[in-house]
Each structure stands twice: as structure tokens, then as C-alpha cells.
Amino acid sequence: MERYDFDAPVDRRGSHSMKFDAAAAMGKREGLLSMWVADMDFTVPPAVVEALHQRVDHAVFGYTNPWDGYREAVVSWMARYGWQVSPNWIVPTPGVVFALAMAVRAFTEPGDAVVIQRPVYYPFTNVIERNGRRVANAPLAYQDGIYSIDFDALEQTIQESGAKLFLLCNPHNPGGRLWTRDELARIAEIALRNDVIVVSDEIHMDFVRPGYEHTVFATLDDQIAQRCVVCTAASKTFNLAGLETSNIIIPNGELRRVFKDAMHATGTNRPNVLGLVATEACYRQGAEWLAQLKKYLEGNWALVESYLAEHAPQLHLVPAQSTYLAWVDCRELGLYGEDLRALIEDEAGLWLDLGDMFGPEGDGFIRLNLATQRATVQRALTQLTDAIARM
Numbered sequence: 257m258e259r260y261d262f263d264a265p266v267d268r269r270g271s272h273s274m275k276f277d278a279a280a281a282m283g284k285r286e287g288l289l290s291m292w293v294a295d296m297d298f299t300v301p302p303a304v305v306e307a308l309h310q311r312v313d314h315a316v317f318g319y320t321n322p323w324d325g326y327r328e329a330v331v332s333w334m335a336r337y338g339w340q341v342s343p344n345w346i347v348p349t350p351g352v353v354f355a356l357a358m359a360v361r362a363f364t365e366p367g368d369a370v371v372i373q374r375p376v377y378y379p380f381t382n383v384i385e386r387n388g389r390r391v392a393n394a395p396l397a398y399q400d401g402i403y404s405i406d407f408d409a410l411e412q413t414i415q416e417s418g419a420k421l422f423l424l425c426n427p428h429n430p431g432g433r434l435w436t437r438d439e440l441a442r443i444a445e446i447a448l449r450n451d452v453i454v455v456s457d458e459i460h461m462d463f464v465r466p467g468y469e470h471t472v473f474a475t476l477d478d479q480i481a482q483r484c485v486v487c488t489a490a491s492k493t494f495n496l497a498g499l500e501t502s503n504i505i506i507p508n509g510e511l512r513r514v515f516k517d518a519m520h521a522t523g524t525n526r527p528n529v530l531g532l533v534a535t536e537a538c539y540r541q542g543a544e545w546l547a548q549l550k551k552y553l554e555g556n557w558a559l560v561e562s563y564l565a566e567h568a569p570q571l572h573l574v575p576a577q578s579t580y581l582a583w584v585d586c587r588e589l590g591l592y593g594e595d596l597r598a599l600i601e602d603e604a605g606l607w608l609d610l611g612d613m614f615g616p617e618g619d620g621f622i623r624l625n626l627a628t629q630r631a632t633v634q635r636a637l638t639q640l641t642d643a644i645a646r647m
């Protein structure tokens with residue numbers, strides 16, 4: 257069996273990557289150790305490079321429709337989660353955030369409210385507000401270092417705002433929670449009772465950590481499957497974000513039609529051929545690579561946990577059940593907003609996502625992307641804890 261070496265350094269500078277080549281454009285100083293945006297510093301499975309090479313060697317890149325093999329590969333990947341998907345439910349889109357925006361346009365009118373649970377991945381807010389809709393925030397509860405859902409408050413938010421759409425993040429970015437089947441069932445009950453469509457963003461589904469199980473929202477029961485949109489992609493799992501391809505799965509024919517109409521209204525009709533080639537290759541041939549990657553990431557998690565406990569006990573790593581994003585509660589330092597930014601960037605020399613980007617509930621937290629070589633994680637931890645020691 258081929259062994260993949262995730263410790264091998266990968267120099268991404270000069271590849272136009274957002275993470276390594278966009279500091280000046282994004283108002284950051286050069287030289288920061290970059291661990292913000294959620295892509296990985298690892299090369300993709302060799303079989304994916306091979307599949308792309310083969311397609312590139314054909315040397316013609318005309319308009320292309322999604323083909324059966326791509327759909328079958330998505331169907332078989334979803335079967336890993338006990339979900340029987342019909343091939344025609346799959347709508348490829350240029351990204352999950354694009355799909356969230358399309359859902360907002362398809363299923364609501366300008367001025368309508370859309371429910372989200374902050375702190376949450378900031379494009380959730382953007383796709384609502386930039387389409388002239390209102391955010392109805394039902395913040396997650398945070399107690400004893402763990403996030404949970406206040407179901408009464410969620411239902412109250414839905415009823416008071418009149419929202420008919422809920423953007424759910426499962427697994428939750430940045431809180432790291434993987435919602436249990438029971439929690440999802442309660443969400444489904446509330447959604448059905450209040451006639452709400454649920455868009456479940458499951459882009460991080462494959463990073464479920466040992467001891468946990470990912471439940472696809474649509475597998476709860478047939479009734480909720482008919483009222484939801486599930487967003488999946490190989491992009492996060494296999495590091496294909498630049499190929500801008502995702503698989504949006506919509507079991508209900510009418511919801512699918514309305515969603516596609518919204519998409520076609522933007523002039524977006526056909527997917528990127530290389531994105532589909534790579535997606536198919538990942539789902540067919542990437543399972544072993546992913547299994548080894550996840551083991552490696554466990555080592556990174558263990559390092560962060562033990563190093564922070566020893567060198568910066570004021571920082572609390574929120575236990576992640578999925579994703580490769582470490583969400584760290586720094587509030588014991590007493591630094592918020594600009595003061596926390598100054599510590600992280602000016603003193604520690606790190607470029608991270610600061611918690612307040614995810615909503616005011618995230619202020620005082622930081623998010624570190626652990627999908628990188630262990631030596632880089634160690635360097636970041638040393639820079640961070642040294643800066644705190646100098647405070």
C-alpha cells in the first residue's frame with residue numbers, strides 16, 4: 257500500500273494562492289505564518305493528478321456536461337454515509353458558497369429573514385446580506401467550552417423573524433461540533449413545523465474524528481429529505497478548492513428546479529470540466545489517501561492540545577469533532593478585537609482567522625488551520641505561546 261508523506265514540505269508561494277501570495281492584497285504584512293483560509297498544504301492524491309493529466313493531454317476544453325461516471329462517483333461516496341442518492345439529484349455548482357447564495361435567491365425574497373447560528377463561517381452572513389435579505393441569528397450556546405443548540409431560542413428566532421430558510425453548518429465551522437442524529441432530528445422537527453427549508457452545508461463531512469459519526473441531514477427521514485438541500489464537495493476533503501466545484505444534492509424535484517432556475521439566472525449553466533474530473537477521481541481513488549491524511553491530522557490535533565495545555569493554559573482548545581480547524585478560546589487573555597489582532601499578527605507573526613469575523617460571539621477566539629505539515633503547526637504554536645509569554 258502506498259504511504260503518503262504529509263510531512264514533506266510543499267512550497268505554495270508563487271502559485272497565486274490566497275493563503276501565501278495575497279498578503280499585500282488583503283492588507284496583511286508580508287512574512288506572517290499563514291494558517292487562515294481553509295485549504296491544505298498537501299498535494300492531492302497521485303491518482304487525481306494522473307486523471308487530470310489524462311484529461312489535459314486531450315488538449316480540448318470545450319463545453320462539457322456532467323457525465324454519468326461523475327454522478328456515480330458522488331453517489332458511491334455518499335453511500336459511505338448510508339445515503340442513497342439518485343444521480344439526478346446532484347447539481348454541480350462552482351462552489352458551496354455559490355450554492356448557499358443560490359439557495360438564498362431561490363427560496364426567499366429580498367427583505368426576507370434567513371436563519372444562521374453564529375459564530376459561523378462568515379460567508380453565511382455575506383450571502384444573506386449581499387442578496388438583500390436579513391440575518392436572523394440564533395446563536396449557538398457555549399457552555400463549559402462546548403457548543404450546543406438552544407432549540408427553544410432557535411424556534412423562537414424562526415417564528416419572530418418569519419424566516420423560511422435556515423443555513424445549517426454541519427459539521428460546524430468554526431465551533432467544531434458535529435451535530436448528532438438527535439440534534440439534527442430536533443432541527444428537522446422545528447423546520448417542518450415552521451415550514452422552513454434547511455440548507456445543510458456538509459463540506460467538512462469527511463473530516464469526522466475518531467469516535468464520532470457524521471449524519472447527513474437528508475438521511476433523517478423522507479419528509480425532511482424533501483425539504484432540504486445538502487451541500488457537499490471533494491474540494492475541502494481533497495484540497496481542490498481552486499477547481500471551484502461542488503456537488504449540491506437536492507432530493508425534491510421542485511426545490512431542485514427552483515434552485516437551478518436561480519443558478520441559470522446568473523448565467524451559470526455548466527461546471528468546470530477539470531473540477532468534475534478531479535472530483536470523480538477523488539471519490540473513486542482517494543479513500544486510502546484520506547484515511548492516512550486523517551491519521552496525520554490526529555497527530556496535529558494532539559500536538560496542539562498538549563502544547564497549549566503545557567505552555568499556554570489560559571488558552572482553551574474547543575474540542576473539535578470534525579474539520580481540521582482549531583477554534584481556540586483566548587478570552588482568558590482579556591484581549592478582544594484589535595488588541596487580539598495585534599497579539600496574533602504583530603507579536604506572534606501569525607495570519608489566522610480572528611474569531612470576530614464569525615460574528616461578535618466569536619470575539620476573543622482564534623481559528624488555526626491545522627491542515628499543514630506538523631513542523632508548521634509546531635512553529636505556529638511556539639510563536640503564539642512566546643508572544644503570550646512576553647505580554
Ligand SMILES: Cc1ncc(COP(=O)(O)O)c(C=O)c1O
Binds near residue numbers: 353429457459491497
Ligand atoms: C462551512 C464551509 N462552507 C463552504 C466553504 C467554502 O466552499 P466553496 O469553496 O466550495 O465555496 C467553506 C470553506 O472554508 C466552509 O468552511
